[in-house]
Amino acid sequence: MEKIATREAYGEGLCALAEVRPDLIVLDADLAEATKTNIFKKAYPEKHYDCGIAEANMMGVAAGIATTGKLVFASSFAMFAAGRAFEIVRNSIGYPHLNVKIGATHGGISVGEDGATHQCNEDFALMRAIPGMTVINPADYVEAKAAVLAMAEYEGPTYLRFGRLATPIFNDESTYKFEVGKGITIKDGKDITIIATGLMVSEAVEAGKALAEQGIDARIINIHTIKPIDREIIVKAARETGRIVTVEEHSVIGGLGSAVAEVVTEECPVPVIKIGVKDVFGHSGAAVELLKEFGLSAENIVSVVRGGLGK
Numbered sequence: 001m002e003k004i005a006t007r008e009a010y011g012e013g014l015c016a017l018a019e020v021r022p023d024l025i026v027l028d029a030d031l032a033e034a035t036k037t038n039i040f041k042k043a044y045p046e047k048h049y050d051c052g053i054a055e056a057n058m059m060g061v062a063a064g065i066a067t068t069g070k071l072v073f074a075s076s077f078a079m080f081a082a083g084r085a086f087e088i089v090r091n092s093i094g095y096p097h098l099n100v101k102i103g104a105t106h107g108g109i110s111v112g113e114d115g116a117t118h119q120c121n122e123d124f125a126l127m128r129a130i131p132g133m134t135v136i137n138p139a140d141y142v143e144a145k146a147a148v149l150a151m152a153e154y155e156g157p158t159y160l161r162f163g164r165l166a167t168p169i170f171n172d173e174s175t176y177k178f179e180v181g182k183g184i185t186i187k188d189g190k191d192i193t194i195i196a197t198g199l200m201v202s203e204a205v206e207a208g209k210a211l212a213e214q215g216i217d218a219r220i221i222n223i224h225t226i227k228p229i230d231r232e233i234i235v236k237a238a239r240e241t242g243r244i245v246t247v248e249e250h251s252v253i254g255g256l257g258s259a260v261a262e263v264v265t266e267e268c269p270v271p272v273i274k275i276g277v278k279d280v281f282g283h284s285g286a287a288v289e290l291l292k293e294f295g296l297s298a299e300n301i302v303s304v305v306r307g308g309l310g311k
Helices: 006-020 037-043 055-066 078-084 086-094 109-114 123-128 141-150 200-213 231-241 256-267 287-293 298-308
Strands: 024-028 048-050 071-077 100-105 134-136 158-161 184-187 192-196 218-222 225-227 244-251 272-277
Touching: 006 024, 006 037, 006 100, 006 141, 024 037, 024 055, 037 048, 055 071, 055 078, 055 086, 055 100, 071 078, 078 086, 078 100, 078 123, 078 158, 086 100, 109 287, 123 134, 123 158, 123 225, 123 244, 123 256, 141 158, 184 200, 192 200, 192 231, 192 256, 192 298, 200 218, 200 244, 200 298, 218 231, 225 256, 231 244, 231 256, 244 256, 244 298, 256 272, 272 298
Parallel strands: 024 048, 024 071, 071 100, 100 158, 134 158, 192 218, 192 244, 244 272
Antiparallel strands: 134 225, 184 218
8 A cells, every 4th residue: 555644745735726726825934845845835936935943933924924815824843833833823823713724744753753852742632722723634645635625615724734654545536525524434333433533544444454353343433623523423433332442643632532532421421442642752763663652553453442342
C-alpha cells in the first residue's frame, strides 16, 4: 500500500484550491519546506507570504487579511500554531469568528527525533476549547487533500492537523468526499467499536483484521472531524456494540477520547477506553518505534480491545 504524509496533501491541496479560489492567501512561519507550502509557493509566489519565525504575529496577519474577505491559510508546526500562538488564535481569530484556516503540520509523537518540545500532543484539546473553532485531523493523503479543498465552501475558523510521517493511502481519490463533522464507518461490527482519527485510522483497520481472525467482530470508525464531532455515529455505535475504544496520536486528555466520552455519557453510557499518549511528555526517537512505545500500534489496539470485551 502506497504511503504519503498528509502534509504533502496540504501543499498540493492548496495548489488545487487556488484554482477555484483566486482570493486564497497562504502564510508560513519560516517552515515552508517542512509544512510543504513550498509547493504552493512555487506555483503561486504572489500569494504566499513568509512571516518569519513569529507565529503569533502570523496569526494576527492572517486575522487582518481575513477581515478583507479573502480566504487565508496560516501554516506552521502544530506545537507553534496551536501552542505558541494560542492567545492570538483565541482572541484575534476565534473571538471574532474569522475565516482563517490554520494548517498545522508535525503533530503528535510521530514528529520523532525532534523530541518532546516539538511533539504536540495537546493541540486538539487547545483548539477544541476555543468557541466556534472546527478541528480536523485527516487519516490519509486523499482525505487530507479533500479536507483542504472542502475549506473553499466552509466558513469559519478551522484547525487542520497534518502529519510528518508517511501513512498508508486507503481512500479512493476518485470517489472520496469529505464532509465536515461526518464520521465514516470503515467496517461494520457488532462486538465492539474502535473509533480512530488521523494516523491511527490505518492502525485501527489493521487491528480490526487481526481481531477478525480471533473471532472478534469490531466496528471501525474514522472520525476526521474532532469538532464538531459526529454525535449520531457515536451514539449508534454505543447502542449497537456496547463498548468503545478510541485511538488517537494525542494526549488521552482533551482529544478524541474525551470528545467521544462526553457524547456517550450524555446520550448512551457505555464503557469507553482511551488509547493515546498518557499524561506524559514524549521524547526523541524514530517515529515508528515511538508509536509502538506509546501504545499507538495495531498490536496494542488488539490487546486493549480484547481486555475491553471483559468490561
